[in-house]
Amino acid sequence: MSKTGKVFLTLALLAGFGAALFFALRGQKVAVAELAIASATELTGVVSLDVEPFFKDERVRKILAENRLPVNVTRLGSREMAAKVVPGQMPDFLFPSGVVAGNQISDAARKAGISVVQSSPFHTPLVIASWTPIANILVANGMAKPLGERIYGVDMAQLTAAMLAKKRWKDLKGSQAYDVGRSVLVSTTDVRRSNSAAMYLALTSYAVNGDVVTDRATAVPLATKLAELFKRQGYQENYVNGNFDDYVAIGIGKTPMSFIYEYQLVSYALEKKGVGADMVLLYPQPTIVNKFVLITASERAKALADLLVRNADLQRIAVSYGLRVADTGLFMQAVKPTGLAVEERITQVIDPPSFELMAEMIEVVAKEMAQ
Amino acid sequence: MSWGSRGVRVTMAVLLALAVSACGKKEVEAPPVPEAPVFSVLATTDLRDAQALEGMVEKATGVKLRFTYGGTMESTEAVLSGSTQAHAAWFANAKYLLSDPYGQSRVKLQEKIMLSPITVGVSATTAKRLGWDDPAVAAKVSWKEITKAASEGKLNYALSNPATSNQGFMALMGVVAAASNKAEALSAADVDRGAIAGFLKGYKLAGDNSTYLSEKFIEQQGTQPGQVNSFINYESWLLSLNNGGKLREKLVLVYPHEGVSTADYPFMLLKDDRRDDYLKVSTYLKTPEAQTWIARQTLRRPINGEVAASVGDLFPKEGMRVELPFSPDRQLADGLIDAYLNEFRRPIASTFVLDTSGSMEGQGRRQQLVQALHYVAGADSTLTGRLAKLTNREKVWMLPFSDQPWRMTYFELPAGHPQARGVQVQEDSQAKQAVLAEVRTYADGLRMTGGTALYDSVLVALQHMLEQKAKNPNYQYSVVAFTDGENTKGRGLQQFQQAYAALPEDVRGIPVFMVLFGEAKEADLKALVATTGGKVFDARKTPLYAVFKDIRAYQ
Numbered sequence: 001m002s003k004t005g006k007v008f009l010t011l012a013l014l015a016g017f018g019a020a021l022f023f024a025l026r027g028q029k030v031a032v033a034e035l036a037i038a039s040a041t042e043l044t045g046v047v048s049l050d051v052e053p054f055f056k057d058e059r060v061r062k063i064l065a066e067n068r069l070p071v072n073v074t075r076l077g078s079r080e081m082a083a084k085v086v087p088g089q090m091p092d093f094l095f096p097s098g099v100v101a102g103n104q105i106s107d108a109a110r111k112a113g114i115s116v117v118q119s120s121p122f123h124t125p126l127v128i129a130s131w132t133p134i135a136n137i138l139v140a141n142g143m144a145k146p147l148g149e150r151i152y153g154v155d156m157a158q159l160t161a162a163m164l165a166k167k168r169w170k171d172l173k174g175s176q177a178y179d180v181g182r183s184v185l186v187s188t189t190d191v192r193r194s195n196s197a198a199m200y201l202a203l204t205s206y207a208v209n210g211d212v213v214t215d216r217a218t219a220v221p222l223a224t225k226l227a228e229l230f231k232r233q234g235y236q237e238n239y240v241n242g243n244f245d246d247y248v249a250i251g252i253g254k255t256p257m258s259f260i261y262e263y264q265l266v267s268y269a270l271e272k273k274g275v276g277a278d279m280v281l282l283y284p285q286p287t288i289v290n291k292f293v294l295i296t297a298s299e300r301a302k303a304l305a306d307l308l309v310r311n312a313d314l315q316r317i318a319v320s321y322g323l324r325v326a327d328t329g330l331f332m333q334a335v336k337p338t339g340l341a342v343e344e345r346i347t348q349v350i351d352p353p354s355f356e357l358m359a360e361m362i363e364v365v366a367k368e369m370a371q
Numbered sequence: 372m373s374w375g376s377r378g379v380r381v382t383m384a385v386l387l388a389l390a391v392s393a394c395g396k397k398e399v400e401a402p403p404v405p406e407a408p409v410f411s412v413l414a415t416t417d418l419r420d421a422q423a424l425e426g427m428v429e430k431a432t433g434v435k436l437r438f439t440y441g442g443t444m445e446s447t448e449a450v451l452s453g454s455t456q457a458h459a460a461w462f463a464n465a466k467y468l469l470s471d472p473y474g475q476s477r478v479k480l481q482e483k484i485m486l487s488p489i490t491v492g493v494s495a496t497t498a499k500r501l502g503w504d505d506p507a508v509a510a511k512v513s514w515k516e517i518t519k520a521a522s523e524g525k526l527n528y529a530l531s532n533p534a535t536s537n538q539g540f541m542a543l544m545g546v547v548a549a550a551s552n553k554a555e556a557l558s559a560a561d562v563d564r565g566a567i568a569g570f571l572k573g574y575k576l577a578g579d580n581s582t583y584l585s586e587k588f589i590e591q592q593g594t595q596p597g598q599v600n601s602f603i604n605y606e607s608w609l610l611s612l613n614n615g616g617k618l619r620e621k622l623v624l625v626y627p628h629e630g631v632s633t634a635d636y637p638f639m640l641l642k643d644d645r646r647d648d649y650l651k652v653s654t655y656l657k658t659p660e661a662q663t664w665i666a667r668q669t670l671r672r673p674i675n676g677e678v679a680a681s682v683g684d685l686f687p688k689e690g691m692r693v694e695l696p697f698s699p700d701r702q703l704a705d706g707l708i709d710a711y712l713n714e715f716r717r718p719i720a721s722t723f724v725l726d727t728s729g730s731m732e733g734q735g736r737r738q739q740l741v742q743a744l745h746y747v748a749g750a751d752s753t754l755t756g757r758l759a760k761l762t763n764r765e766k767v768w769m770l771p772f773s774d775q776p777w778r779m780t781y782f783e784l785p786a787g788h789p790q791a792r793g794v795q796v797q798e799d800s801q802a803k804q805a806v807l808a809e810v811r812t813y814a815d816g817l818r819m820t821g822g823t824a825l826y827d828s829v830l831v832a833l834q835h836m837l838e839q840k841a842k843n844p845n846y847q848y849s850v851v852a853f854t855d856g857e858n859t860k861g862r863g864l865q866q867f868q869q870a871y872a873a874l875p876e877d878v879r880g881i882p883v884f885m886v887l888f889g890e891a892k893e894a895d896l897k898a899l900v901a902t903t904g905g906k907v908f909d910a911r912k913t914p915l916y917a918v919f920k921d922i923r924a925y926q
Contacts, residue, residue, distance in 0.1 A: 168554050180629050180693050183554040234556040234696035235466045238475055245483055249674050250633060254694035272676065 040068040043301055046084050047073045047095040049240055050263070051122065051292055054321055063313055069304045078195055082108040090114055092301040095294050098195050100355045102293030107355075109297070120291040121308040122323040124263040125346045126199050128154060128186060128282040129244065131252045133177035135280050140174035144282060150341040154282045159184075160207040163229055169256070178256065183232060186257045187246070190238040191230050192366045199288050200259045201361055202352035204229060206286065213353045216360065223361035227368030244268075252278070261290060262342065267322030269338035281341065286348035292323070407435045410648045413446055413457035414438045415464075415537065416580040417605060417634075420669050427661065432651040442579055443467070443537040444708075445920065448754050450477050450641065458645040459652070463487070463605070463634035464537045470699030480640040482653045485662070485671040488633040488692055489541050491517060492609035492622030493526070494592060497600040501525060503625055510690055513628040514542075514549035518566050521573025528601040529576035529588045532924045534708045534758055536579060541632040542603050543707060545695055546570045549630055555696050559703040560793035564710070571715050575599045579924030581608050589617045605634055610670040610686070624687055631692040636671070705754075706794035712757065713797065714789055717847045718764035719926050720839060722832035724825075724852035726888075728773040728859075731819040736855045736888040739910060743853060743886065744814035746915045748807040759919035761807065763787045763797075766846065768835065769813060772828035773821030774860050779835070782810055825854055827861035829883060829899070830870055836881050837874065848881045849905070849926050854896075855889035864895050868902050879904065884922045886910050 047055060054060055055073045064070050071092075076084070078101035081094050085108040096102050102118060109116040135152045138144035143158040162172075162184050170179040191197035205213050205222050213219045230236070237243055247258040248268060262281065269275045296302045308314055315325045319334045328344060335342050352358060414421075419440060428436040439457065441449065447467045449455040451474050460468075465481070468474035498504045501520055503512055520526035533539030548557060550566035576591060576599045578584040585608060591599045602609060602622060613621050638656060640649040655661055662673040666682040673679045698704075723744075731737050747761050761767065761784050769780045785802040799807070832850040840848050862870065871878070882905035885896045889911075896907050906925065908918040 166554070178691075181552075181554050182629065182693065182696070185555070232555045235470055235699045238469060239481055245674075246635075248676060249483065249486065250635070250694065251691075253631065253692040254633070276676075 040065070040070055042070045042072040043092040043298070043304060045071050045073040045093045045095060045301075046076050046081055046091050048078045048081075048097040048101075048292070049075055050097050050261070051095055051323075054318060054323075057317060059317055060314065063311060064304070064307070067303075067307055067311075069300060069307060071304070077193075079104070081105050085109050085112055085114065087112050087114060090297050092298045093294060093296045093304065095292060097292055098199070098290050098352075099293055100198070100352055100358050101195070102291070102295060104355045105293075105295050109295070114297055116295050116297050117302055117305070119294050119296070119305045119309070121294060121305065122292045122318050122325060123289050124261045124292075124323055125287050125289045125343075125349075126196065126203070126284065127260060127262045127265075127287070128284060129247050129255075129258045129260050129265050130280055130282050131256060131278045132280055133278070134252065134256045135282060137169070137172050137175050137178060138282070141172045147283065147343055148341065150280050151343050152280065152282045153285045153343075156203055156207040156284045156286065157210075159186075159284075160204045160229075164208075164225070178252070182256075185229065185233055186259050187233060187243045187255050188230065188236065188259045189240060189242050190236045191362055192369075193238055194240055195290075196240075196259060196261060197230070197236075198358060198362055199290065199352060200229075201226060201365060202358065203284055203286075203288060203350075205353070205361065206350055212350055213357060213361075216357065219353065219357045219361050220364055223364035224368060226361075227365040230365055231369050248276075257282070262324075263322030265322075266335055266338075266340065266342065267320075269340040270320060270322060270334065272338075274338050275340045279340070281343070283343050283346065286350045287346065288352055289346055289349050407433075409437050410434050410459070410645060410652065411437050411439060411457045412459045412461050412638075413449065413455050414440055414461045415443050415446060416440045416582070417463055417538075417608065418461060418636075419580075419582055420607075420611070421665065423668070424656070424661070424664075427664065428652055428655055431655050431658075431660075434648045434651050436652060442532075442535040442920075443540075444535045444754055444758075447474075450474065453477070455641070458640070458642040459649055460639045460641055461636065462537075462639070463636060464541070464632075465637045465639060466697045466699070467704065469637075470697075471701070477641060478639045479643050479646070480649060480653075481637045482657070483674050484636045484638050484653075484656050485665050485669075485674055486633050486635055487605040487607040487671045488626060488631045489538055489545075489603065490606045490609060490631075491528070491625040491627065492602040492604065492612070493625055494594060494600040494620045495623055496594045496620060497526070498623035498625075504623055509623070509625050511628050512625050514545040514570075514630045517625075517627060518546050518549070518570040521571075522569030524572070524596065526573045526601050527575040527597065527599050528573050528603050529578070529584050529599055530574060530603045531581065531584060532577060532579045533711050535920065535924060537634065538581075538604055540704070540708070541695070543567060543570070543711065544698070545627055545630040545632065547707070548695055549627075556700070557698045557703060558700050558793075559706040559795055562703070562707065562710075562792070562794045564715075564789065564792070564794070567710075567715050571717075573601075574717070577924065577926075579921060581605070585612060588612070592619050594620070605671075606686070607670040614670075626692050627695075629693040630695045632695045632697070633692070635674075702795065705796050708754070709757065709796045710789065710794040713763035713787055716762075717845065718766070719762065719849070719923075720766040720836070720843075720846040721849045721851050721926065722768045722770050722779070722835055724776075724828050724832050724850060724854075725769060725771045725817065726773075726823060726825070726852070726854035726856070727771045727777075727817055727819050727821075728823040728856070729820045730823070730889070731855050734889060737817065737819050739888045740853050741814045741817065743910065743915055743918075745811050747919060748810035748814075755916050755920065758923055759916055761810070763803065766839075767810070768832075770828060770832050770835075771817060772824055773819075775824050776828040776831045780813060782806055782813075822860040823854070823856050823858055824860035824862075825852070825856075825858040826864065826867035826899070828852070829903075830862065830867060833871070833874065833878055833881060833883070833903070837878055840877060840881070847926050849922075850881065850883045850903075851886065851922060852883065853886045853888065855887070855891055857892035857895060864898055867899065871902055882906075882925060884908065884925070886918055 052075045078096035081096050082104045144152045144154045147153045167184045169175050188197040188200045204226050243258045244260050244264045247255040294305050296305050319331050324331045425436050503509045531539045533543045547562050550563035551561040588602050638653050662675045662678040666673045764786045765784045767782045771777045787797050836848045883903040884905045885907040887909050
């Protein structure tokens with residue numbers, strides 16, 4: 001070892017002893033607390049892809065550990081979670097995306113005689129990511145109206161009618177900026193495997209029906225009719241971020257309108273510290289607010305649910321992933337610097353049909369698409 | 372670590388690389404660090420220009436990435452059937468794979484890495500003649516105008532085989548979409564056969580991979596009537612040609628209006644037990660370092676928006692590229708490929724030169740030859756089988772030889788009966804089945820005896836093809852020789868070359884493909900194809916499918 005190396009080693013050793021002495025003198029209280037944190041048993045959780053990064057975030061892990069509620073999460077598709085409801089093997093909590101999956105799980109728990117509690121600490125509305133020229137065309141044709149600067153509300157009944165009438169962009173009034181022969185269609189992910197696409201089916205079914213679909217007699221023919229909105233898209237990306245990736249990477253030429261969760265574009269904007277100048281959000285009217293439903297099956301998991309809504313730091317971190325929390329001000333404050341315009345209060349919110357009906361409608365669409 | 376030791380390592384690496392390149396292929400395949408498991412990636416052939424990523428990935432992540440290459444269609448089939456052992460796949464376009472439920476189940480994770488739209492590169496003079504040098508005009512050029520120019524003989528293009536490659540197939544889809552006037556998802560019934568036939572009139576330079584086509588395009592680019600004046604390929608390859616300084620004229624890039632098909636290069640995990648390696652590699656490929664390299668070296672557009680903005684000056688500002696919707700309809704894809712092979716493509720006429728010398732009797736070589744003929748005249752209806760098989764309208768002369776060329780036997784496959792509209796996979800007609808059976812019977816009857824007059828026989832075959840070409844220029848002529856050994860009778864290589872030089876100029880368009888069995892003297896055969904154009908295939912190392920797929924692509 002060189003002479004310099006020896007000197008460094010000596011200094012390092014001295015510093016180490018000094019620090020040990022310092023902490024020893026600070027008293028035993030800290031040490032006891034740390035020991036307790038380390039010994040708290042991890043809560044087991046099964047979570048959807050959307051909230052997985054939140055639980056893997058170091059800041060979150062630290063706060064949860066400090067509160068003696070460390071977690072160990074595994075990711076699973078929301079619709080597959082109900083299968084995890086097994087007496088004796090039930091995780092402490094499940095955190096699916098959407099009330100449809102949430103109710104399905106609670107239902108399974110009730111049937112299995114497991115007592116669970118639902119809460120919803122985070123939510124995000126379903127929106128259409130689009131482009132200023134597209135928004136202007138929709139406005140010119142009475143399918144959208146400005147809600148504020150660079151924010152638009154979309155009349156879902158009008159838009160759905162235009163799509164079902166097979167309108168092409170170049171047929172619309174004032175379409176010079178996008179005078180292409182492609183049909184007016186919203187891109188979605190694959191309805192057979194993605195929750196956001198299922199919510200699109202729910203919204204368009206409301207738009208045509210004029211109300212939430214509540215019976216099979218309405219659901220089946222309606223889904224048969226709406227299947228074309230998926231089929232006519234041609235190839236659909238079948239992973240969860242597929243249509244959003246195309247929206248940001250390929251752009252207006254491929255994806256004039258992309259049906260996404262608001263948090264996808266918000267977290268993109270927060271990460272990139274801005275968005276493309278033409279990127280705008282269209283808020284469907286009515287829309288569905290996707291709730292992330294925390295289903296807890298133990299006392300400590302209930303304490304976790306409390307902490308998620310009570311702890312301001314955890315709320316801020318959730319917002320940094322683009323999610324909305326009870327305090328909308330927190331969300332607006334975080335998004336403002338990115339320049340992405342978001343609607344502060346989501347009005348005209350509907351519920352999706354029951355999970356049995358949803359499942360049946362998805363099956364009808366899947367069958368139509370396979371033909 | 373000191374700079375000194377690193378310098379030594381770099382020098383060693385350079386020396387090793389030199390030694391390896393000097394010694395040939397074997398050393399390259401020997402793994403230098405045997406304990407690091409290879410992470411093998413099945414990549415489409417257009418990714419050959421990104422091979423340097425192997426070293427970059429290994430250095431940055433420690434994962435020993437190795438590419439193997441294949442055409443889009445065969446690679447898709449390899450993943451679908453599970454026949455590939457690769458841990459991951461990287462395709463220009465995986466939509467064929469991912470629109471199949473079975474394909475979806477094969478792919479565990481996927482991540483798009485970069486983008487390159489398929490564009491039409493038109494030689495500057497030709498672009499001017501067509502008025503496409505004006506950006507305002509070029510912006511409105513659709514596959515309809517491209518089809519019209521091709522059918523009128525104004526646009527003669529190079530294109531990768533539509534039956535095996537994404538570029539070729541998507542170009543056909545662009546034509547179909549533009550002609551159908553449909554706004555979305557096409558089906559097999561929408562195919563306008565006249566438009567395809569018109570478009571294919573301009574198909575002058577065929578091949579099955581971009582490396583080969585780029586070389587040939589540089590050689591053959593011209594502006595006289597009948598000469599190749601355009602190249603339909605990924606933007607990345609066309610930009611590279613423009614920057615390479617070897618073209619006679621630069622290419623004007625035309626992005627078909629409402630008909631752009633963008634390759635998005637999804638990197639896909641196939642083997643779940645290599646998830647960690649996959650994540651390391653995919654994460655690295657999306658870093659600014661790798662994305663910048665991809666943009667600068669391969670001229671593909673980075674998927675990372677910030678990097679894309681920083682290298683924007685590398686790419687044309689062509690305005691809005693409106694994407695051609697991809698139809699996941701398998702009947703359309705299969706029907707279009709089938710129709711291309713059996714109806715639309717320029718039909719094939721070839722002379723099969725068959726070595727029936729006594730040495731073919733040994734070591735199962737006769738068996739191999741018979742098997743090869745059975746394969747091309749077989750009933751394999753998979754995609755790969757259909758590619759290799761004799762197609763409708765094809766003409767084959769069998770020329771057996773030993774001490775000298777013997778008598779030729781002629782077979783002609785009948786044309787099909789296409790429907791008026793749309794496309795669908797045609798079952799083999801009874802007449803076609805009968806001819807295929809005759810070919811198989813012929814193969815079974817071959818008897819082996821005597822010496823090997825290989826060059827004399829190839830010469831006779833070439834002369835025969837020349838005569839036929841003069842009578843009927845609308846066929847694609849070639850010679851396919853099957854042999855096991857060196858020439859023992861008649862002309863030698865030099866005499867062959869002299870005789871070849873004396874043949875009429877037209878012979879240059881007739882390539883010779885050599886399929887080797889046994890101990891053939893490969894160097895001489897390579898010298899022969901260097902003279903005539905064509906390729907040598909080693910049937911001992913290459914599966915018959917691969918041999919014939921290649922031959923088909925160049926025919």
